[in-house]
Amino acid sequence: MVGTELLLGEIIDTNSAYLSEKLAEMGVDLYYVTKVGDNQNRIADLVRQACQRADLVITSGGLGPTSDDLTKEAVAQAFELELVLCRKALKAIEERFHSMHATMSDNNRRQAYLPAGARALPNPKGTAPGVLLELPEDKAVIMLPGVPIELKAIMDGSVIPYLKERTANGGGGIIGSRVLRFYGLGESTLESVISDLIAAQTNPTIAPYAGSGEVRVRITAKAKDELEAAQLIDIVEEELLARLDEYFYGYGDEGMEVVVARLLSAKKQTLATAESCTGGLISHMLTNVPGSSAFYMQGVVTYSNTAKARVLGVAPKLIEDHGAVSEEVARAMAVGVREWAGTDIGVSVTGIAGPGGGTETKPVGLVYFGLSSAQGVVVERRQFAGDRLQVKERTALAVLDLVRRHLLQRV
Amino acid sequence: MVGTELLLGEIIDTNSAYLSEKLAEMGVDLYYVTKVGDNQNRIADLVRQACQRADLVITSGGLGPTSDDLTKEAVAQAFELELVLCRKALKAIEERFHSMHATMSDNNRRQAYLPAGARALPNPKGTAPGVLLELPEDKAVIMLPGVPIELKAIMDGSVIPYLKERTANGGGGIIGSRVLRFYGLGESTLESVISDLIAAQTNPTIAPYAGSGEVRVRITAKAKDELEAAQLIDIVEEELLARLDEYFYGYGDEGMEVVVARLLSAKKQTLATAESCTGGLISHMLTNVPGSSAFYMQGVVTYSNTAKARVLGVAPKLIEDHGAVSEEVARAMAVGVREWAGTDIGVSVTGIAGPGGGTETKPVGLVYFGLSSAQGVVVERRQFAGDRLQVKERTALAVLDLVRRHLLQRV
Structure with missing residues (x-):
């Protein structure tokens, strides 16, 4: 992966994830992915090393028309080859400019020069052709542009067919x-x-x-x-x-909220949330799932004790006696939110997300969460580690898992 | 960057972008970033090569407790070192398990073994300590865990101070x-x-x-x-x-919610939220700021029309006439939530997060949001692009910015 911008942290390299996936699909074992800046010697050293440790090397980037585009020069240097004009590639570039009604600069002419013995791979989405250089001992270097849409087009059009043929001959799977x-x-x-x-x-x-x-x-x-x-x-x-x-x-990619959403929909159950320490995160996660309005009607964030009392009917005496972070309050909140919202299930959470607010008996990370349904109420207690956001995230996951277990009748 | 999952395209590597940025800030030139799988020989070869081409090598990943976590073994192999037990590291791991009230397995004991001569770097966010191995010719290998939050914590706490001292001694500016x-x-x-x-x-x-x-x-x-x-x-x-x-x-790192939280605290104003399409995200963001209980008492997610009417007193006729996603409903929600919560400021948002639910006149990404205060009500309309989560995030940012402008008397 060639480009100084990749080494400055300004751009996240997505090409390598794409290539990784495609190579895996074809049964090609990927051993190394390396990012290097726009420096001809360093690129040349890297390509030489890479060819020693693998049969195939794919580069991305550095095929553009400007003076810091150096990949072909570096590959030529690595294997002591000249750069020679490829007439077919030049014609394709000229045609592209013609069809865009644009004038071609001398810089674009540079894009038609390839290491001697290499072959141009057509680029349907841009001016820089890909390059295939086959080397002794059945090794090869494939150079692709860094623009993702161009890279993908050349992969689909030329590289994947080429590799399929190679791996089929090798019986690759x-x-x-x-x-x-x-x-x-x-x-x-x-x-x-x-x-x-x-x-x-x-x-x-x-x-x-x-x-x-x-x-x-x-x-x-x-x-x-x-x-x-x-x-x-x-x-x-x-x-x-x-x-x-x-x-x-x-x-795979499906988080706990997706699994819970699917179960709620399948079982035609509705849910309401009463959140204290998670501050709306559970509600946010559930509503990230498209179609969540089928089971999620309303939720409340009761951060203050007054709100817990006023909205959810948690008796002030209960909070006084047991503290806001307690099994009793989690229970009353779960019952209260189910009633307030008129849903099948009410879930509640109260805890100490930190960094302040912890005590000897109730440390940061302590949470109680409850679930109220027609079958009654369950309350669970957990002690999480981590910073404020981690405690919120771990708590939300635990609450969603409780809903999941309830729906699967495992609680 | 160590981890087979990085080479399969299932995970986008964000650690290297983070490290790149931090190194650039310190004036360290980054020459290569390489991803390699969980294979001890390949990691060892790579670390040896990397030490030939650079003064400092930082690894990420492969410090976990399982048998495919091989970075320390590979580094030891690369420089022909033994792995030896570091009592200080072991004590830190034991303490972490103790504070989490969890039992430590033998696998976690492995995390306290370091290449001979190396030093453990404390990990405040997890069990795997970072490792600093200084080598001849002023070279060094620093091993960090792959979990981003742990990597960042060790960078901040140990690696950045260490590198600052090194670069300062080198007179580099x-x-x-x-x-x-x-x-x-x-x-x-x-x-x-x-x-x-x-x-x-x-x-x-x-x-x-x-x-x-x-x-x-x-x-x-x-x-x-x-x-x-x-x-x-x-x-x-x-x-x-x-x-x-x-x-x-x-x-810098301070998001809009931090700026808004600071303004609310400074001006001793309280705020309540009524969210529809953002589904709790605004509330989640505000409560991510430590100390938010000073200004944030309660919020409500009114996903259904019934909830908007019952909790916030939005007249069903208003929704019927103008639709739930309308200036009028955003206004009524903002007024309603301020009254419901008894706060200085009430904010509301209603919109279409997608992917479904859009129409010709009210497409996906259309949002209305309001702010009610003693000075009256303002409502703004925006049309955002993007997927469901992006629409939620962009809307939340717009709402928080409205609060910011209100507090600065710029609305």
Whole structure:
């Protein structure tokens, strides 16, 4: 990934995530992704190194018309090649300018020069052609522009067909993967439960990683096609769930709020929230899900004790006796919000998000949350670590998980 | 950047952009950023190569408790070192588990092992300590966890002070920078207003960049010390504000909610929120600011029309005549929430966050928001682009900016 702007933190590199995904789909193992600035020697050194440690090197960026676009020069330098004019590429650039009714500058002519022996890959979205340079020992360097839309167009039009042919000749197959999400146990606990599976893994592989307040496990399979990959992954998923079913809540990109929203919709249940320490976050998360107006009508943030009393009918005496952060108040809030909103389910949360407000007996991170329904009320207590926002986020996740368990009749 | 998930395209690496920015601020030239998977040999090769081409190597990721966390093992391998138990690190991990009332597993004990000669860097946000390994020829490897909040905490607490001392001893001078935040104009408009300043820049440099719904300008000065840098930056800031004062709202990391919270506290004003399409986000943002209970007592999310009527007293006839997304309803909600909560200020928002619910006359992204105070009511209308979450975020920012302008008597 070539470009000084990538090293200054001003631009987040999205091309490499795109390329990673495409390569994985084709079964190409990606070993390294490196960002380097617009410096010809450093790019040349990097490409040389990269060709030693891999069969294929793809570059992105540095093919533009300006003087800090140096990728082709650097690749030529790395393999001691001349840059030569490619007439076909020049014609394509000329035609593009013609169709845009624009005048071509000498700088754009530079874009038609390629390292000797290389071949231009047509760019339907811009002037810079991609470049394919095949090297001895079946190695290759593919140079793509940094503009994402151009990079993608050349990948689709030229690179993917080229790589498919290469991998098919090599009998390559594809890489498929699936992510399972778990709530309620830590990464190290999870790993100890499945350590024998991890130790025995070959294909598919199993990799746990920590999310924010949850744990994910990625199962990755090499297979001849997507169907076979899915079948291999299914077997491992089944083994994992046999041990971890009570913690499993969903797949892939879908957060807890999406899972809860789907359950609420499916069971035609409505929900109202009464939030103190989370300050509206639970409500925000639920309403991030499109269609949430089907189950979510109203919620209230009762930050002050007065609000808890006035809106939710929490008796001031209860707060006086037990404190606002207590099982009793969480219970009264859950009952109160269900009544206030007229919903099937009322959830409540009261706690100390910090950094101030903690005491010896009620430290920062202590939260009580409740759920009221036709079946009665449950209240849970948790002690979270982290800063103010982390306590809010972990609490929101715990409350949503309580709703999930309630809807699955596991509470 | 260590982690197979980074190479599969499932996670966008934001740590390297963060590190890039911090290193630039300290005047450290960043030459390469490389992503590598959880493979001990490849990580070891990479770290060895990286130490040949740079004085300082920072790694992120692979310090967790599980068996695919291999960064310390790989660094030890690269420099032929043993891993030895660091009692101080072990004690910190034990204390963390103790304070969380959680049981520590043997896996977490692994996190206290460091390459021989290395030193643990305290991690206030997690169990994995950072690691500093100083090598011959004034080289160093710094290992940080991959969880962004932990990485940032160790950078702030240990790495930045360490690097500042190193660069100061090298007589290098420093790079100081300051970010000004603007709301209410686009990046290209801003750039055209100050294009002459950008064209003439040498030291300090001026770089505008787009944030989420706002624009920031970073002023960066090279100077012998922080005082000189601040003086150079002051001059440029003054020139910028002479042209852009009406859009300027704050500095650096402080978001609009922090600025609004500070104004509310200073002016001893209280605020209540009535949210429809933002679904609790405004409330969440305000309560992210420590001490927000001084000005924020309660808020309500009235997602349904029934809730708007019952809680806020919005006449059903008004909704029938004008629609829930209308100036009239925003006005009635703002008046209603101020009365409901008994606060100095009531703000309201109603709109269409999408993706569904838009019509020809009221498309997705249309929002009305109001502010009610002793001085009367103002309502504003905006049309935002973007997906559901972006519309919510842009709306919340616009509402908070209205509160800011009200408190500064600019509405």
